[in-house]
Every structure is written in C-alpha cells, then in structure tokens.
Amino acid sequence: MIEVKNLKKSFDGKEVLKGISTTYEPGKTNLIIGQSGSGKTVMLKTLLGVHEPDSGQILFDGKDFAALDPNEKRNLRTEMGMVFQGSALFDSMNVEENIGFPLKMFTNKTNAEIKDRVQEVIDRVKLIDANKKMPSEISGGMQKRVAIARAIVNNPKYLFCDEPNSGLDPKTSIVIDELIQEITHEYNITTVINTHDMNSVLQIGEHIVFLKDGELVWEGNSIEIMQTDNEDIVDFVYSSELLKEIRKFHTNK
Numbered sequence: 001m002i003e004v005k006n007l008k009k010s011f012d013g014k015e016v017l018k019g020i021s022t023t024y025e026p027g028k029t030n031l032i033i034g035q036s037g038s039g040k041t042v043m044l045k046t047l048l049g050v051h052e053p054d055s056g057q058i059l060f061d062g063k064d065f066a067a068l069d070p071n072e073k074r075n076l077r078t079e080m081g082m083v084f085q086g087s088a089l090f091d092s093m094n095v096e097e098n099i100g101f102p103l104k105m106f107t108n109k110t111n112a113e114i115k116d117r118v119q120e121v122i123d124r125v126k127l128i129d130a131n132k133k134m135p136s137e138i139s140g141g142m143q144k145r146v147a148i149a150r151a152i153v154n155n156p157k158y159l160f161c162d163e164p165n166s167g168l169d170p171k172t173s174i175v176i177d178e179l180i181q182e183i184t185h186e187y188n189i190t191t192v193i194n195t196h197d198m199n200s201v202l203q204i205g206e207h208i209v210f211l212k213d214g215e216l217v218w219e220g221n222s223i224e225i226m227q228t229d230n231e232d233i234v235d236f237v238y239s240s241e242l243l244k245e246i247r248k249f250h251t252n253k
Helices: 040-048 070-077 095-106 111-124 140-152 170-187 198-204 222-227 231-237 241-251
Strands: 002-011 014-024 028-033 055-060 080-083 158-162 190-194 207-212 215-220
Touching (some): 002 040, 014 040, 014 055, 014 207, 014 215, 028 170, 040 190, 080 140, 095 111, 140 170, 158 170, 170 190, 170 198, 198 222, 207 231, 215 222, 215 231
Parallel strands (some): 028 207, 080 158, 158 190
Antiparallel strands (some): 002 055, 207 215
16 A cells, blocks of 8 residues: 655646645545646556655555655565556567566576566466567557566555556557456555556546646546546547547536
C-alpha cells in the first residue's frame, strides 16, 4: 500500500502539486490521469523518489520515505519495478539480458538462478521465441512485454508504469493493459499507472485519480467515471462523440 498525505511540490516558485492525498491499495490497478500540465508526471516521479516533495508524506506500507536513511531507501527501491514510456530497453542486450539486468545489479543470485527466474517471467508474459533477440528485432508490443518482465523479475511490491501504451496500436494496448492487470492481481502488487489512454481508464481503472492544475479533483473507478457529473471529468474523458454515446448508455441504465 502507498499512502499519499497532503503532498506538495513546486518548481521555480510554481506549485505543481497542491496538497494531494490518496491511497493506492495492493492488488489494484491505480491510475493517474489528467491533461498535460496537470501534475501527473511530477506525481509519479515524486512517488518514485526522483523528486523530493516540499511537504507532505509518502508512506510505503506505513514507512515514511523521507524519514528513511540512505540504506533503507536503497532497499525500498529494490522493491520497486518500473515500466518506462518508451520501454527503455538496452539496445546492446538481448531480451534475456535486458530482463536479467536488475537481478545482476541488485541481488546475489547465481547465474543459474538468474537464468531460471528470467525464463519464469518470459513464460509469464508470453514472450515466445524471443530470448536471444535484440530489441530492434522485435515489435513494439513485444518490447513492452520485455519491459514488464524486467519490471517484475525481482518480485517487486510496487509497480510503476509511465504511459505503458504509448506508441502501441489499440489492439496491442488492450493486451498490455490486461497483462499489467493480471500481474497486479496475481502477485498482489501495488500498481500505479500514469496514462492518458481512455481505453485503459475504462478497461482497468480499478482506482482512478484525476488531477487538474496540481489538485486532485476527482477519485473513483471505471464504473463511477462513466456516471459522474463532474464537469472536469466529462470534458476530459468524453472528448469524442463515441464516448459521449457510451456515457449516455451507462447513465441511462
């Protein structure tokens, strides 16, 4: 569980996060949504420890990140997995080597143990016949699977995803969404996803926070977001005529 309490962050005198409070529970896909400039990327980076908050608290299973000593922070970071927007695979490493990299960096596992664990997650994310291929030799969807496998190879308690569907076609995006949700449920991970993909919101939005100008202005799930009268949400989510018709169907049920 991650608890966020009255989180504030400014850059050059401009307040970007304005006292945000929320809770991200394990075993759920927790989404952060909002327009460009709303603060969602800063929010994610602050959760990751890339940015230090000006005030407020971030508690990881009751532990205040700011109060931890450097060694404790380092240990906590080994419990975090990250799926980057562009996958961020190492071009000079094949699929196996990319996935095994965190184990070599942060554990004392033997080469045999690393090989076994890497194969486990390769099988789990259904990367077929890709072990020895280079990132340039596989599709964008497969690259994303590699990124997910690398993020979970060290059995993280917390999984962070930054625009995981960026650059993917709609069909592949749905597959990646479902994979992230399955892994979240299966391993009871606290998963936080920064996204602008409304298909993701409607498909896997088990807990959603909507940011506007650095404030949390709405919180709920994918069902509630279809029925809300919040004008900010309506303007943001129902930007197409198709989605407006879907909303009418749900609100009239």
